[in-house]
Amino acid sequence: MLSSALFCLVAGMPGQDPAPQAPPATETALPEVKVKGKKGLKKADPKQAYHEPTATTAAKVDAPLKDIPQTVNVVTEALLQDQGAKSMQDALRTVAGVGLSSGDGQRDQVSIRGFSAIGDQFVDGLRDDAMYFRDLSNVARVEVLKGPASVLYGRGSSGGVINRVTKKADGARHGDLELMGGSFDQKRAALDFGNTATESISYRATAALERSGGFRNQAFLEREAVTPSALFNFGKDTSLVVQFDHLRDKRTTDFGIPSLDGRPVDVPRETYYGSPDARREDFTESTMEAGYLRFDHRFSRTLELRNTIRTYDFELDRHNTMPGQVLAATRQVRLNHGDVSRQERGWFNQLELVHRASTGPVFHELLYGVELGHQRKYGRFASFTNVATVDLFNPVLKPLTLGTPSVTETVADQSTTAFYLQDLITFSDRWKALVGLRHDRYLQETELQRPAPGRLERTDAAWSPRAGLVFQPDAVQSWYLSFSRSFQPSGELTQLSANNAKIEPEQTRNLEAGLKLDLLKGRASATFSVFDLQRTGIKSSDPANSALLVPIGTQRTRGLEATFDGQVGTAWRLHGGYAYLDARLTKSTPGTKVGGVPVEGHRPSLTPLNSGNVWADWAFTPGWSAGLGVNASGDRYASASNLVRLGGYVTFDAALRFRARSWELALNAYNLTNRKYIASGHGGSDILLLPGGPLAAQVTVRIHF
Numbered sequence: 001m002l003s004s005a006l007f008c009l010v011a012g013m014p015g016q017d018p019a020p021q022a023p024p025a026t027e028t029a030l031p032e033v034k035v036k037g038k039k040g041l042k043k044a045d046p047k048q049a050y051h052e053p054t055a056t057t058a059a060k061v062d063a064p065l066k067d068i069p070q071t072v073n074v075v076t077e078a079l080l081q082d083q084g085a086k087s088m089q090d091a092l093r094t095v096a097g098v099g100l101s102s103g104d105g106q107r108d109q110v111s112i113r114g115f116s117a118i119g120d121q122f123v124d125g126l127r128d129d130a131m132y133f134r135d136l137s138n139v140a141r142v143e144v145l146k147g148p149a150s151v152l153y154g155r156g157s158s159g160g161v162i163n164r165v166t167k168k169a170d171g172a173r174h175g176d177l178e179l180m181g182g183s184f185d186q187k188r189a190a191l192d193f194g195n196t197a198t199e200s201i202s203y204r205a206t207a208a209l210e211r212s213g214g215f216r217n218q219a220f221l222e223r224e225a226v227t228p229s230a231l232f233n234f235g236k237d238t239s240l241v242v243q244f245d246h247l248r249d250k251r252t253t254d255f256g257i258p259s260l261d262g263r264p265v266d267v268p269r270e271t272y273y274g275s276p277d278a279r280r281e282d283f284t285e286s287t288m289e290a291g292y293l294r295f296d297h298r299f300s301r302t303l304e305l306r307n308t309i310r311t312y313d314f315e316l317d318r319h320n321t322m323p324g325q326v327l328a329a330t331r332q333v334r335l336n337h338g339d340v341s342r343q344e345r346g347w348f349n350q351l352e353l354v355h356r357a358s359t360g361p362v363f364h365e366l367l368y369g370v371e372l373g374h375q376r377k378y379g380r381f382a383s384f385t386n387v388a389t390v391d392l393f394n395p396v397l398k399p400l401t402l403g404t405p406s407v408t409e410t411v412a413d414q415s416t417t418a419f420y421l422q423d424l425i426t427f428s429d430r431w432k433a434l435v436g437l438r439h440d441r442y443l444q445e446t447e448l449q450r451p452a453p454g455r456l457e458r459t460d461a462a463w464s465p466r467a468g469l470v471f472q473p474d475a476v477q478s479w480y481l482s483f484s485r486s487f488q489p490s491g492e493l494t495q496l497s498a499n500n501a502k503i504e505p506e507q508t509r510n511l512e513a514g515l516k517l518d519l520l521k522g523r524a525s526a527t528f529s530v531f532d533l534q535r536t537g538i539k540s541s542d543p544a545n546s547a548l549l550v551p552i553g554t555q556r557t558r559g560l561e562a563t564f565d566g567q568v569g570t571a572w573r574l575h576g577g578y579a580y581l582d583a584r585l586t587k588s589t590p591g592t593k594v595g596g597v598p599v600e601g602h603r604p605s606l607t608p609l610n611s612g613n614v615w616a617d618w619a620f621t622p623g624w625s626a627g628l629g630v631n632a633s634g635d636r637y638a639s640a641s642n643l644v645r646l647g648g649y650v651t652f653d654a655a656l657r658f659r660a661r662s663w664e665l666a667l668n669a670y671n672l673t674n675r676k677y678i679a680s681g682h683g684g685s686d687i688l689l690l691p692g693g694p695l696a697a698q699v700t701v702r703i704h705f
Contacts, residue, residue, distance in 0.1 A: 048078045048573070049076060049078055049523075049566075049567065049573075050076055050078060050079050050565045050566060050567070050573050050574065050575045050617075051076075051523060051524050051525055051565045051566035051567065052065075052074040052076055052141065053065060053066075053518075053522060053525070055068075055072050055074055055143050056125065056143070056163075056165070057072065057122075057125070057143040057144075057145045057161065057163040058070060058072045058143075058145050059152075059367070059422065059424055059434065060125060060152055060352065060367055060369070060422070061354060061365060061367060061424065063365075063424060065516065065525065066470075066472070066478040066516045066518050066525075067424070067432050067434075067470060067478070068434065068468075068470075068480075069433075069434055069468025069469060069470050069480035069481065069482035069512075069514075070145065070146060070147055070434075070466075070468060070480075070482050070484065070512060071145075071146035071147065071512070071514065071527060071529045071531075071561060072143060072144070072145050072146070073095045073096070073143070073144045073146070073563060073577070074141055074142070074143050074144075074565075075091050075092075075094055075095065075141060075142040075143075075144075076141050077139070077140055077141055078573075079094065079565075079575055079615070080136060080139070080142075081666075081702075082573075082615070082617055082627055082655060082657070082666075083615060083627070083629065083653065083655070083668070084180075084655065084666065084668035084670075084698050084700060085136060086136065086180075086188070087108070087133065087134075087136065088108040088133070088134050088136070088142075088162075088164075089108065089110070089680075090136075091136065091139075091142050092110050092142070092144070092162065093613065093631065094575065094577070094613055094615065095144050095577065096561045096562070096563055096577030096578055096579040096611070096612065096613070097112060097113050097146065097159075097559070097561050097577075097579035097581060097611075098110050098111070098112055098144070099111040099112075099114075099606040099607050099608070099611075099636070099680075100606070100679060100680035101116070101118075101606055101680050101681065101682070101683050102254075102255065102256060102680045102681060102682055102683075102688065102690045103118075103131075103133075104131075104253075104255070104318075104320075104682070105251075105252070105253040105254045105255055105284060105318075105320060106131060106132070106133070106253060106284040106286070106316065106318050106340075107131035107132055107133060108121065108132070108133055108134055109683075110162070111159060111604075111605075111606055111607060111683070112144070112146065112158075112159030112160040112162075113146060113147075113159040113160065113531070113533055113557050113559065113579075113581060113583070114159065114533075114555070114557040114581050114583030114604050114607040115158035115159035115508070115533070115535060115555070115557070115604075116158075116159075116683065117157075117158075117159055117160065117161070117162060118131075118493060119155075119156045119492065119493045120153075120156050120157050120159075120160065120161045120162060121134075121161075121162050121164075122153065122161055122162065122163040122164070123163070123164045123166060123290075123292075123310070124163075124164070124165060124166055124292065124294075124308070124310075125163060125308065125350070126292075126308060126310040126348050126350065127153070127154070127310075127348050127373065128164075128290075128310075128312075129156075129493065130288060130312065130314040130344055131316065131342070131493075132247075132249060132286040132288055132314065132316065133249050133251075133286070134164065134247070135208055135223065135225040135247055135249075137190045137191075137192070137206045137207065137208035137225050137227070138166045138167050138206040138225070138227040138245065139164050139165070139166060139167070140165045140166060140167045141164075141165050142162065142163070142164055142165075143162075143163045143165060144160055144161070144162050144163075145157075145160050145161050145163070146159070146160040146512075146529075146531075146561075147159070147160055147482075147484050147510040147512055147531065147533065148160075148464070148466075148484040148485055148486030148508045148509065148510050148533075149161045149484070149486065150438060150440070150462070150464035150484075150485065150486035150487055151420065151422070151436040151437065151438045151464045151465060151466040151484060151485075151486075152369075152420060152422070152436065152438065154371065154416060154418055154438070154440050154442075154464075155416075155440060155442060155462075155486075155487060155488060155489055155492055155505075156486065156488055156492070157486045157508075158486060158488060158506075158508040158533070158535050159533065159557075166227070166243070166245075166292075167192060167204060167206055167227070167229075168204060168229045168231070168241055168243055169194055169202045169203050169204040169229045169230050169231035169241065170194075170202065170204070170231060171196055171202045171231060171233075172194070172202075173194065173195045173196075174192050174193055174194040174195070174204055175192070175193050175194075175704060175705040176190075176191070176192045176193070176702055176703070176704055176705075177189070177190075177191055177702070177703045177705065178190040178191070178192075178700060178701070178702050178703075179700070179701045179702075179703075180698060180699070180700045180701075181698070181699055182668075182696060182697055182698030182699060183215075183696035183697050183698070184212070184213045184214050184215050184219070184696065185212060185213035186212040186213070186698065187210065187211050187212055188208065188209070188210040188211075188212065189208065189209050189210075190206070190207065190208040190209075191205075191206065191207045191208075192204075192205075192206045193205060193705075200232065200233045200234070201230065201231070201232055201233075202230070202231045203228070203229070203230050203231075204228070204229050204230075204231075205226070205227065205228040205229070206225075206226075206227045207225060207226045207227070208223065208224070208225040209223070209224055209225075210222070210223040210224075214252070215269065215270055215693050215694055215696070216252070216254055216269075216270050216272055216691075217270045217271065217272035218252055218272055218274070218278035218279070218282070219251075219252045219254065220250075220251060220252055220278075220279060221249075221250075221251045221252075222248075222249070222250040222251070223247075223248065223249050223250070223251075224246075224247070224248045225245075225246065225247045225248075226245075226246045227243065227244065227245045227246070228243070228244055229241065229242065229243035229244070229292075230242050230243075237297060237298040237299075238295075238296065238297045238298070239295075239296045240293070240294070240295050240296075241292070241293070241294045242291075242292070242293050243291070243292040243293075244289075244290070244291050244292070245288065245289065245290040245291075245292070246287075246288070246289050247286075247287070247288045247289075248285070248286070248287050249284075249285070249286050249287075250283060250284070250285040250286075251283065251284055252278050252279070252282055252283060252284075253278075253282050253283055253284045253318055253319060253320035254272070254274075254282075254690065255273075255274075255320060255322035255323065255682065255688045255690075256273075256681070256682075256688050256689045256690035256691065257271060257273065257323075257689050257690075257691060258273065258323040258326050258333050258392065258687035258688075258689070259326070259638065259644045259686055259687050259689060260326060260328060260331075260392065261328075262643055262644055262645055263644065263645065263647075264644070264646065264678050264689045264691075265392060265393060266393075267393055267394075269676060269691035269692070269693075269694060271395065272395075272397070273321070273322065273323050273333060273335060273390065273395050273397075274320070274321035274322065274335070274397065275321045275337075275397065275399075275400055276397035276398065276399065278321075281319055281321065281337075281400065282319055282320055282321050283318075283319055284316070284317070284318040284319070284320070285316075285317045285318075286314070286315065286316045286317075287314070287315045288312065288313075288314050289312065289313045289314075290310060290311065290312040290313075291310065291311045291312075292308075292309070292310050293308070293309050294306065294307070294308045294309075295307045295308075301356070302355065302356045302357060303353070303354070303355050303356075304353070304354040304355075305351075305352070305353055305354075306351075306352050306354070307349070307350070307351045307352075308349070308350045308352075309347065309348070309349040309350075310347065310348050311345075311346070311347040312344070312345070312346055312347075313344070313345050314342070314343070314344040314345075315342065315343050315344075316340065316341065316342040316343075317340075317341055318338075318339070318340040318341075318342075319337075319338070319339050319340075320337065320338050320340075321335050321336070321337045321387065321388075321400060322335065322336060322337075322338075322688060323335060323336075323687045323688065324336035324385060324386070324687075325386075325687075326392065326687055327389075327392075331391065331392045331393065332389050332390065332391055332392055333389070333390060333391075333392045333395070333687075334385075334386050334388075334389050335386075335387050335388045335389070335390065335400075336383065336384060336385050336386065336387060337383070337384040337387045337400055337402060338381070338382065338383045338384070339380075339381075339382040339405070340379070340380070340381055340382075341378075341379070341380040342377065342378065342379050342380075343377075343378045344375060344376065344377045344378070345375070345376050346373065346374060346375035346376065347373060347374060348371065348372070348373035348416070349371065349372050349373065350369060350370070350371045351369065351370045351371075352367060352368065352369040352370075353366075353367070353368040353369075354366070354367055355367075355368070361427075361428070362425060362426065362427055363425070363426040364423050364424070364425055364426075365423070365424040365425075365426075366421070366422065366423050366424075367420075367421070367422040367423075367424075367436075368419075368420075368421055369419065369420045369421075369422075370418070370419050370420075371416060371417075371418045371419075371420070372416065372417055372418075373415065373416040374413070374414070374415045374416070375412075375413070375414045375415075376411070376412070376413050376414075377411070377412045377413075377414070377494065377495060378410070378411050378412075379408075379409070379410050379412075379494060379495065380407070380408070380409045381407070381408045381409075382405040382406070382407045383405055383406050384400075384402050384403060384405050384406075387400040387401050387402055387403075388400055388401065406451075407450050407451065408450060408451065409448075409449040409450040410446055410447065410448055410449060410495045410497075411446070411447045411449065411495075412444065412445065412446045412447075412491075412494070412495030412496065413443075413444070413445045413446075414442070414443070414444050414445075414492065415442070415443045415444075416440065416441075416442055417440070417441045418438060418439060418440040418441070419438070419439055420436065420437065420438035420439070421436060421437055421438075422434070422435070422436035422437075422466075423435050423436070429472065430471060430472050430473060431469070431470070431471060431472075432469075432470040432472065433467070433468065433469050433470065434466070434467070434468045434470075434482075435466065435467045435468075436465070436466045436467075437463065437464070437465050437466075438463070438464045439461070439462070439463050439464075440460075440461065440462050440464065440487075441459065441460075441461045442459065442460045442461070442462075442489055442492070443457075443458075443459045444456075444457065444458050444459070444489070444491060444492070444495075444496050445457045445496075446491070446495045446496040446497070446501075448497075448498075454498075456496040456497070456498070456501045457496075457501075458489075458490070458491075458496055458501055458502075460487070460489045460504075460505050462487040462505060464484075464485055464486055464487065465483075465484070465485055466482070466483070466484040466485070467482065467483050467484075468480055468481065468482030468483070468484075469481050469482070475518065476517055476518050476519065477515065477516075477517060478515065478516040478517075478518070479513075479514075479515050480512075480513065480514055480515075480516070481512070481513045482510075482511075482512050482513075483509070483510070483511055483512075484509070484510045484512075485507065485508065485509045485510070486507075486508045487505040487506065487507055487508070488505055488506040488507075488508070488535075489505045490503045490504075490505065490539070500539065503537070503539060504537060505537070506535055506536065506537040506538060506539070507535070507536050507537060508533065508534065508535040508536075509533075509534055510531060510532070510533045510534075511531065511532045511533075512529055512530070512531040512532075513529070513530055513531075514527060514528055514529030514530065515527070515528045515529075516528075519566065520566060520567065520568065523566050523567040524564070524565065524566020524567060524568065524574075525564070525565065525566055526562070526563065526564045527561070527562070527563045527564075528560070528561070528562050529560065529561050529562075530559070530560045531557075531558070531559060531560075531561075532556070532557075532558050533556065533557040533558075533559075534554060534555070534556045534557075535554065535555045535556075536553075536554045538553060538554065538555055538585075553585065553586070553587035553588035553589060553600065554585070554586050554587040554588075555583070555584070555585050555586070555604060556583070556584055556586045557581055557582065557583040557584075557607075558582045559579060559580050559581040559582055559583075560579075560580050561577065561578065561579045561580075562577065562578045563576065563577040563578075564576050564577070570619070571618055571619045571620065572616065572617070572618055572619075573616075573617040574614070574615070574616050574617075575614070575615045576612070576613060576614035576615065577612060577613055578610075578611070578612035579610075579611050579612065580609065580610055581607055581608070581609060581611075582609065583603055583604050583607045584601060584602070584603060584604075585599050585600055585601065585602050585603075585604065585640060586600070586601075587600065588600040594639060594640045594641045595639060595640075595641030595643050595686060596641070597641050597642070597643065599640050599641070599642075602637070602640050602641070602642045603637055603640075603642060604637075604640055605636070605637055605638060605639045605640055605681065605683040605684070606636050606637075606638075606646075606680065606681055606683055607636060607637075608633045608634035608635060608636045608648065609634050609635070610632075610633075610634040611632060611633045611634060612631075612632050613629065613630065613631045613632070614629065614630045615627060615628075615629040615653075616628055616629075617655075623658050623659050623660060624656075624657070624658055625656075625657050625659070626654070626655065626656050626657070627653075627654060627655035627656075627657075628652070628653070628654050628655075629652065629653040629654070629655075630650065630651075630652055630653075631650070631651045631652075631653070632648070632649070632650045632651075633648055633649055634648040635647060635648050636648075636681075638681045638682075638683075638685065638686045638687075638688075638689060639681075639682075639683065639684055639685060639686050641686060643686055644686040644687075644689075646678045646681065646689065647677065647678070649675055649677035649678075649692070650675065651670075651671045651672075651673070651675050651677070651692070652671070652672040652673060653668070653669065653670050653671070653672065654668070654669045654672060655667065655668045655669070661704075662703065662704050662705070663701065663702060663703050663704065664700075664701070664702040664704075665699075665700070665701055665702075666699070666700040666701075666702075667697065667698070667699055667700075668697070668698045668699075668700070669695070669696070669697050669698075670693060670695070670696045670697075670698070671692065671693060671694060671695050671696065672695065673695075674694050674695040675692070676691070676692075676694075677691070677692045678690065678691055678692065679691065679692035679693075
């Protein structure tokens with residue numbers, strides 16, 4: 001199939017056969033909607049939709065989701081606004097199969113289908129793996145592609161990838177001012193404005209300013225974000241988008257509460273184990289500045305060229321005090337302290353050619369791509385042990401005693417060279433396929449500066465395939481079957497070290513089958529999928545030498561997911577999902593232990609067997625609407641030791657909104673029953689558990705101008 005793609009490139013070039021016809025399309029006439037009974041209710045506004053019929057993340061072309069033989073979840077801007085989302089964690093908790101992690105109190109981090117996605121963040125299709133908290137002020141939607149995605153995105157992506165599609169200049173008029181306030185001294189303002197400057201130039205800018213507290217003792221958040229962009233149209237076939245992003249984020253570095261006897265300690269959820277002066281000694285401050293440039297040129301209706309480049313400059317200054325050792329006999333906890341400094345600079349460039357061609361009755365949409373990238377990462381890590389000892393159930397915080405730290409200092413260079421080929425094939429109205437292949441050459445060089453000078457180097461080369469078949473017996477149903485594979489090199493998130501430099505990349509493969517339904521004349525959709533996801537070569541500490549990492553075996557997730565989103569009638573909008581994840585460490589090297597116990601047969605951290613969420617929005621009278629949400633999770637384990645169980649929970653959220661032509665007013669309430677629960681954890685520790693928030697309220701005013 002891939003070899004025929006090369007023939008298609010030649011067949012569709014000027015001077016060859018006539019230009020191909022577009023693939024047959026199934027036309028669906030939308031009937032006239034007549035509103036009866038409740039006067040004033042209107043047809044669905046696309047800007048308020050929970051359903052997005054197309055996405056770019058899965059194929060890097062704007063393709064209907066029903067044609068993609070893989071699960072793709074889209075969190076729209078309307079859903080983010082209606083739920084009052086303020087962070088990526090808020091956005092991703094609405095996606096079935098996603099588990100939350102505390103991210104060391106410094107970054108967005110989740111797991112997808114039981115596998116950590118710490119390095120699988122992307123923005124507009126380009127890698128964004130720096131460790132920081134992202135802002136939603138410039139996010140148009142969040143797309144989550146489930147399963148290995150190395151075929152388009154390179155290293156990583158065992159459980160999937162998360163791609164933020166940003167707000168950019170687009171030739172349209174934008175004007176929104178958002179003011180938000182709420183419990184725990186929350187204060188935030190956001191702005192989105194844009195228009196055309198000339199016939200060929202348009203602009204847009206988003207910004208946010210936040211000064212908030214939090215339900216945890218000593219919690220604070222300071223944030224500023226600015227993202228201007230411009231669009232230049234050089235005729236109807238050529239365009240250039242330029243965007244700059246600045247984000248500063250400073251907050252308390254919070255590792256949560258410890259555990260005892262296999263459960264989180266029973267303390268008030270605001271209890272903080274750290275410095276008595278967290279604003280000075282336990283804070284994380286990060287700054288991200290990034291530039292984006294995309295050039296598009298259409299040679300003809302069958303051939304398009306685009307080049308996209310992203311550069312970034314990232315700095316992190318992190319200080320944290322956290323539980324280090326629980327002393328069960330005396331019911332105390334020893335605290336450790338750490339200081340982390342990171343400076344990163346990097347760039348990624350993607351040159352892609354989209355070619356549409358026909359071979360007889362078969363239509364091809366081909367993507368040819370080359371990606372180059374380089375990152376330089378400096379890191380300094382200082383750790384202090386036993387800086388204070390406090391009561392486990394009533395910690396009276398005391399000044400820290402910092403002795404001589406253990407210090408590691410490194411500089412790492414990481415380079416990517418890759419090429420990829422993809423073919424989205426339409427055989428007929430009923431049969432479609434998606435096939436692709438990518439080759440990566442990934443070079444890492446690490447200079448060890450402290451504690452002992454040295455140099456490490458490693459080069460990994462890997463092929464990443466994907467293949468899927470889609471059967472569409474009618475305009476509603478899309479049945480699919482797919483296979484995909486990815487690779488995860490050692491040290492790729494930070495740097496090579498002596499304990500991982502000789503270990504081969506971990507490998508992940510996914511088998512998936514499913515059904516996608518295009519419902520209610522395209523205003524809603526449902527997806528059902530079953531999958532077998534397996535990752536081999538997982539690393540852990542050598543039982544005989546804790547300073548050495550070794551491959552310990554295999555992790556497997558077998559599961560199913562079901563999702564629904566869209567407009568039902570004229571009054572209801574729904575979004576929901578359910579995930580069943582039977583995740584296990586199925587094989588391990590004999591003697592391998594985590595937390596002192598063998599791990600074979602254990603469940604991975606922070607992965608419930610059952611989880612789900614539902615959000616329903618009801619426009620009950622002109623201008624007025626109400627929302628109700630349910631979030632549920634089964635039991636999880638804090639780490640792969642399975643020694644500490646995090647209980648399941650169900651929480652309820654609600655909203656009440658009034659929309660006028662030029663303004664909106666919204667009241668959101670969270671955890672209506674004031675349920676006490678653990679929201680997330682570290683993932684690699686049994687004593688770093690982050691409580692969920694209590695009953696809270698938030699008021700938002702949006703002014704359209």
